[in-house]
Structures are given as structure tokens and as C-alpha cells.
Amino acid sequence: MYSRQQKELDRLQTKVAKGSMSRREFLSRVSAMGLGAMAPGLYMQSAMAAPKQGGRFRQGVTGGATSDVLDPGQILDHYMLNVQFGQLRNNLTEVAPSGELVPELAESWEGSNGAKTWNFKVRQGVEFHNGKSLTSEDVVDSLNHHLGEDSKSAAKGQLGAVTSVKADGKYGVVVELSGGDADFPFILTDYHILICPSNGDGTVDWQSGTGTGGFSLVEHEPGVRTLTKANPNYWKPNRRFFDEVETLQIADSSARENALRTGELDAMNNVAPKTADLLKRQPGIVVDVTKGNKQITLPMLTNVAPFDNNDVRTAMKYIIDREQWLQVVARGYGELGNDNPIGPANVYRATTDELPQRGYDPDKAKYHLKKAGFDSLNVKFHAAETGFGGSIDAGQMMAETARPAGINVEVVREPDDGYWSNVWMKKPFSACYWSGRPTENMMFSTVYWGEAAWNDTYWKNAQFDDLLLQGRVETDSTKRRAIYVEMQQIVHNDGATVLPLFLQDIFATNDKVRHPEVIGGNWELDGCKAAERWWFA
């Protein structure tokens, strides 16, 4: 009897160690064997087998282009995010896999003056790859890289409130904001705001790729391949287990999957939902998902008719069969959206009691349409695969489900090229996606605030904007929660964004790769830090 139990236990433990069994499944199986009390310990024993040093981690990823540069301000897509943010460099602060904010190159920080003044203490004893010691000068110049009139950094908007960045001694940095923001340290986790070595004249050296990260640059062929090697002086304890990391740009999803199956790769991102189940069945391959805030949205411009009328906007929110979208657009790899951008990786997400899930309801749509003074309505939906993958098919489904409500949706196929410049924020009703933000304030300030540069619906709600400013300086978490729940209700009821789905990112590894039980949800591949958090068995 005992040996059979032992055998089964061994089998389960091996599965956990290979990463192909979840904690919950393991615990319930072991409890079923009558070993409930021992189960958590047994789990730790198998999952936490101490990470081993060594090996070359080969990852095939998407989003690289020959025009990529090592400038952190110009990171556009996953490839450079992975290389710069995940391997070469560090931020001042980091989002831990659990979603908490933890110190990175800043040892500690303190806000004062109504969260308008922020004092950061720079970590001492950290060295760049070239041996230079990290000081406040590097931090100041790295932040200033994104500021000023001549900056073309994509983080310029995020740091819009920063009025000055000054060094305070060798290891102190003071940042002044134009308005209070309790979440400012969270903003510094943005993948653009990386710390590069200063040139001593107010500029930073980003060209060489030198940073304080776990890996230093060996070879970099933009849009093709990047090779990095372990930084022997990496300051983070219990991190960076691989000797080398090879990153390959592989745009074609079949090519990525083939390469993983034939052993050319150890990990890949962006598994196509339609092939994920087939890939899962391959021996030696582990498929997993990241549950983040990635969301697809259908912004409606509120500065043009008919979307200036909230009843029309509400009608539009009722004509989508979200369950059907989840099955067709995401193949089940996602969850229903509720016209509210605060997602599964956020802390103050409204519960379904506070904000009931909106569903498909042509009668309600008809009711709101009538209230707005329309018997029927013709709408053009402008879509392209760049907006979000599958948006054209989704538009056709919407056209079908909208008909009973008296809304005629015409799907206009737009070119992928120049989509963000010519269609998004220009056409009254279009397709879009957002990767989401780690905090409510960042998400709302980036896209929903009346003053935001990316307010892609031109929606303005005085009460909402008021609450946003209140929330920024509120430090009591119960009060903050109340503020953010109210804001979510306002966006849900009055907002101009249809948000039908949150998407999961699917990734795959071979069975030699190990990762901690909890992986980051903020970006694909463990918050894009697989290189320093994962190891080989």
C-alpha cells in the first residue's frame, strides 16, 4: 500500500517540478491520498528545488524589427522590452511577480508635500557592466532623458507631471511634480524608464547597451538576434541563473512553435490561441498563460455625433455578445470585460457586486437608442489586425448581433500601415488594444483622464477627473479603494470605450525550463523578466 502511495506521490512531484501541474491541483490530489496535512510542504519540496546556475536560455519572441534601437525611450514592442528591461538594465522600482511594488535600483523612497516631492535613495555598491559605479547622476540623467522639449521618448507622457529631477548628494535624487501623485514610484516601473550610465554632460550612454542588469550585451543584430552573457557582479540576490541568453526575433508563429518542438528554443512568447491546444499535446512542451491587464477596446469619439450622446454609447455596449467574442477572438484564453479598464492584475478592481457584468441585450440597446431619439442607427466600425488581432471577424459578429437592436454596423477594413496615426483617435469608432497598467491611477491617467494625450475617445467627465486627482494624493487604502470603485462605475456607465475582453498571453517552454510558482502578470514571459527569474532543471 505504502509503495503505491509513494509512487503516485513521486509522479505528482515530478509533474510539479516540471511545471506541468498547478499548486491547487497538486494539493487536492495529495489530500485525496490522505496526506492533506503534509501537502503544502511536499509541494514546496518539489517546486522549490533550488534554482541551478548555468546554460544558455534561447527564447524566440515577437515584436523585433531591424529599426530597433537600444534607446530605452524608444522601446516599442516585446523584443526590445525583453532585451533592455528584462536583461540589460534595471529601473528604480520593480513590480514583483505578486503585483507589489518593490525596490530595484532605488533602495527606498519617500513622498512629501502632498505626494508632490519624492526623495529616492539610490542603492549603493551597484556597478554598471563597464565597471562604473551607479550614482545619483546616472539616475538624474536617465530620468531627464525622457523629459524636455527635444525628447522623443514614449515615456514623455507618463512623466508629464515631473517639473524637475535633481541630485541630492551622491546617492539621493529629488523629483518634483506639478501635482501630487501617490503612485509616482509605480510609474518608475515603466519599461522605458531604465537607468543608463551618464555621459557626465547631462546625457546618457544608451548606445552601448550598458546597464546594471543581470546580463550584458555580447551581440545585437536588431530585429534578428541578441546574445547576452551573465553579469558576474549582478547585485540582486537569488536571481540570474542562466550563463547566457539568446533572444531571437521570430515573427511567424508556426516557425516559433516548430523551433520549440525541434529543440532550437527553450521558450517562446505569443502562442497563437488557435494552436495552443495542439501545442499542449506535444511531449516535452509546457504551455502556460499570463493573466494580465491586456485588453481590447472599441473607442467611440465623444466629440462627434452620434457618440456625443451617452445613450447611443450605452446602446453600443449592449450589442456585443462578449461570450462569443471570448470563444472566437480569444479562443477562450481571456476573460469578459465590463467596459472598465481595471483588470485582473489590478488591486482595486471593482467586484461584480459593485459593478455587475454587462451582457448582450438587444432590447436594452434598443431602449437606449430610442431614448437618444433614434429608431435605427448606421455605424462604421474601422478595424485592422494592428488594432487587435481578429478585429475584422469580431466586427462581423458585432454586425450580426447588433441588427436586432436596429443598429447597422458596417465593418471598414483599414490598412495596417499607419493605423495608429490615421485611424485610431481619428475615426469615430475603431479597434484598439492596451497592455494595461499596474495601477488604477496610471491606467486612468493614461487613457481616461480628460487631459490625457492618449484619451482616445476625447471623453471628459468632471466628476471622474476630480476623483482621479483625489485618488492620486489619497494614501489611505480603504478610501482609495472607494474612489477607484466609483471611477470604474463612472467609466462603465458614462465612458466612451466598449471593453469586451481581457486577453491572456500564452507562452510555451520545453520541460527543462523551471520558473517560480507565481509569475509576473504585468508583461508576457514573467513580467518580461524570464531571463533573470527562470532557470534550467
Next chain:
Amino acid sequence: MSSLTRIILQRLGLGFLTLFAVSLIIAFVVELLPGDITQAMLGQSATPETVAAFRKEIGLDRPAHIRYFEWLGGIFKGDLGQSLASKRDISEFVGTRLSNTLFLGGLAAAFAVPLALLLGLLAALYRNSIFDRIVNLTTLTSISFPEFFVAYILILFLSVKAGIFPGISNVSTNLAFGDQLFRTILPALTLTLVVLAHMLRMTRAAIINLLSSPYIEMARLKGTRPFRVIVYHALPNAWGPIVNVIALNLAYLVVGVVVVEVVFVYPGLGQLLVDSVAKRDLPVVQACAIIFAAVYILLNLLADIVSIVSNPRLLHPR
């Protein structure tokens, strides 16, 4: 021979004019595309301020014709300019890409050309036999499938199932020649299958066309063996059309392989061109287009010279 030299010089001169026209057209067409490099690079994050700062930095705020003439001036000094996106010297990174592309194209040609000629000759020799039909059927089948499909089939059987070749062609500059060859075989094989039929059928048709000529009948009546008739009597007169088709296909191997590059993740010139067009990186697009155009012009010139040499009558057009 002097008239041949004159023709070559004439053609080279015309070639230069063509290159000039190509560069003008490319500059014009890229200008017509919606958006510019700043919007393409910044994507969703293109706010008016960042776009303006970026434009100023790369000099995109100046009129298009001035930028074109500056680029043209650089070309005459042998300077291809810098990529707008990465600020790297174009000659530096286009060089590696070009050599990769030429390596792949060369390898595919080394498989395809002799094979096509040999099979074409044999098909002509045994025309309408079972052999002829099988050769035609298989090559036509392989040309009828889209390239990516042929590539996936080869990957499935030779890489995933049999495990002989790697599924992606991860080549880099510091690789030994043997390794590079090994990793390039699958894409080269794909290209071979894609271009084989065209050359083979032209060889077969050109020779069969000649087989009804009186001088071939004469050769046969002399008692010459059939293979000898084809190789020594028919082939020399068939070179003209065959070489032209070969030249077209070789040019295709250099300029038309983007799909194969993507499927095998091969770092060639095609992917660079596609990326650069998507990003509106005009100097890089220009450099790639000029290289592609030059390849076409030179290969066509070579084909014409071979036809003229193999058929001196062409030197004296009536």
C-alpha cells in the same frame, strides 16, 4: 568583339539610368505612403510633441526633394547614408544581410540550375515518356504550392519528424562555413523546389522546339546518338531562351524570398526591406531597392551577353 564591348557599355549606361529612375520612383512612392517614420516608430505613443521632436532630430522637417538630392549626392560619394531609425551606417548592416541573401540564393541556385538543366535535357530526350510526365508533374506541383506551404512541409518531414535539419536557420556571422551551410539547406531546398519547374520546362521546350529543325534531322541521319544530338547540336542553339529564364529565376532567388526568410527566420535582405518599408525608413528602402534593381539589371545583362555569344547573328541586327 568590339561591337560586343560597345553593347555592354551601352547597356551598363542604360542600367545606371534605370537605377536613377528606380531611386526617384521609390522616393516618390515612400513619400506617398500614409504616415512617416516618426509615427511608425512611435506607434500608439506618437503624441504631436514627440513626433515633432523626432522629425526635427532626423531632419524630416525639410522638404522631400532636398532630402532626396542630399541622398543622391551621398551615393555618388559611395555613401549609402544612415538608417533614420537606428542611426547606423547602412553599408555596415546591409552588407551582412546582402551576403546572407547571396549565400542562400547561391546555394539554391547551385541545387536548382544543374538539376533543372539535367532534368530538362532528359525530359526532352525522353519526351512524352513516363519519366517526362513524372518530372513535369512533380515540379509543376511544387511550383503550384505557395512557398510557405512547401517550407512547412519540408520542416515537418525533415526537421520535426526526421530531425535531420534544424527548424529555423539561425545563422550569424561568426558561424563556421559548414554550420552555415547545414542551417541554410532547408530554405535553399524550398527555393529550389519553387524555381525548378520554370527553368526545367523552358529547357525542355527550347530543345524540343529545335528537334524538328533540318540540321537536327541531318545529325540523326548521320547516326549520332540521341543524347549527343541534344547536348552538342540542339543545346548550343537553345542557350538564349534558357539563359534568360535562368537569369530571371536567379534574380527571383535574391529579391523574392521574403516569405522563405520569414518562415525560416533567415536574416536576409528581404526582411530588412519589409521592416524598413513598414517603418518608412527611406534610406534603407532606397539601398535595398537599388541593390535589387542592380541585381536584375546585371543578371539580365549577363543573360543577353550569353545569348549573343552563343548566337553571333544577334550581333548584327537586321
